[in-house]
Amino acid sequence: MTADLDPRRLLIFREVARLGSLSAAATTLGWTQPAVGQHMQRLERDVGIPLMLRSVRGITLTEAGTALLAHADALASRLTAAETELRAFASMELGTLSLAAFPSAAAVLVPPALAKLESRAPALEVRLTEAEPPEARALVTAGDADLALIFEHVVSEDRAGEAGGAAGRDGDLVTVPLLEDPLRAVVPVGHRLAGRARPIALGDLADERWVAGCPRCEENLLVTTRAAGFVPDVRHRTDDYVVAQRLVAEGLAVTLLPGLALHAAPGTGVAVLPVRTSPERQVGVLVRAELMQSAAVVAAIEALRVVAEQTAKRLVSLS
Known part of the structure; x- marks a missing residue:
């Protein structure tokens, strides 16, 4: 398992988990489904364990995937907070x-x-x-x-x-x-x-x-x-x-x-x-x-x- 997690892949994983399928995440992100699938495969190789189970009904998170989703949610939340704070600086509401x-x-x-x-x-x-x-x-x-x-x-x-x-x-x-x-x-x-x-x-x-x-x-x-x-x-x-x-x-x-x-x-x-x-x-x-x-x-x-x-x-x- 590598110690380096790609934050971008974590955010893509979050979209897949939130929407329940690779195709839905691809539509939201404006990407192709194979591109989203490749990122998920690379993420699972990086962590060394399965994160989701795939079926015709979509995907189901494994226990490790559920744990990782909490961190992906936290990352998305911090990025949103950072964007909000930077907008406040840009509008001189802070600083x-x-x-x-x-x-x-x-x-x-x-x-x-x-x-x-x-x-x-x-x-x-x-x-x-x-x-x-x-x-x-x-x-x-x-x-x-x-x-x-x-x-x-x-x-x-x-x-x-x-x-x-x-x-x-x-x-x-x-x-x-x-x-x-x-x-x-x-x-x-x-x-x-x-x-x-x-x-x-x-x-x-x-x-x-x-x-x-x-x-x-x-x-x-x-x-x-x-x-x-x-x-x-x-x-x-x-x-x-x-x-x-x-x-x-x-x-x-x-x-x-x-x-x-x-x-x-x-x-x-x-x-x-x-x-x-x-x-x-x-x-x-x-x-x-x-x-x-x-x-x-x-x-x-x-x-x-x-x-x-x-x-x-x-x-x-x-x-």
């Missing part, structure tokens, strides 16, 4: 979705997107983790997050992609563009440039003291100001957009802040100015390629796209 997002996106984009997702799939369990892009990418790569909101700094003459453009692939990871997040100069309300209607040149702030943000943001500040012909005098460093604006409001420094941050935490005592060279961040959703077939992931990306489109219109005129 968990984990999302990582950098702070300003977590404040502006994620809440309304999750509200849209909940209205569509109220049983879906969504979990949010705040993480800067390098950490968020690591979470997606490790499988600890299903998708992540990330950003890349770009300049106007070398854009990474237009908002709402086609997804880009990097190995097993796919990035879906959401929006372009413009960087704005933030100065005290009493600053000499505060009332200017036209975009300023970044070089106009060359002699100022500066507030820098996260390491990646500070690196971008240095690259951007170097292109404008100066090295900024960075006096303060903070990841907190509220702290940065308070330092500016007190006349201690100026800074560059992304539109999402200014939208999330508008400051008082500061003036927001567009910059002529239009530095910006490209915001997108990072996801593993195989999860692009997940109903929950697809629904989440669509909700984020809708919110991002609405938000992008407000960011363009931010001042």
Whole structure:
């Protein structure tokens, strides 16, 4: 007797036993009777003992066949349960979705997107983790997050992609563009440039003291100001957009802040100015390629796209 039972043959055996004849089982399965008979012969060879007695009236199960039928019924039941559960995942009646997002996106984009997702799939369990892009990418790569909101700094003459453009692939990871997040100069309300209607040149702030943000943001500040012909005098460093604006409001420094941050935490005592060279961040959703077939992931990306489109219109005129 072999230890390996073919599950498919067990299910065919179940149909034969349930219907009482090879011909009836063949009709139900859409097969020929000889094909069903061959499978039953092979099953009996595999187990090494007779499972059914054949007569002109049909088949009668042996004691071993009756015992095996109970296991075949259990197998069919588990398969039905598996199919039902998978359908529930596909319809988002079950499942968990984990999302990582950098702070300003977590404040502006994620809440309304999750509200849209909940209205569509109220049983879906969504979990949010705040993480800067390098950490968020690591979470997606490790499988600890299903998708992540990330950003890349770009300049106007070398854009990474237009908002709402086609997804880009990097190995097993796919990035879906959401929006372009413009960087704005933030100065005290009493600053000499505060009332200017036209975009300023970044070089106009060359002699100022500066507030820098996260390491990646500070690196971008240095690259951007170097292109404008100066090295900024960075006096303060903070990841907190509220702290940065308070330092500016007190006349201690100026800074560059992304539109999402200014939208999330508008400051008082500061003036927001567009910059002529239009530095910006490209915001997108990072996801593993195989999860692009997940109903929950697809629904989440669509909700984020809708919110991002609405938000992008407000960011363009931010001042």
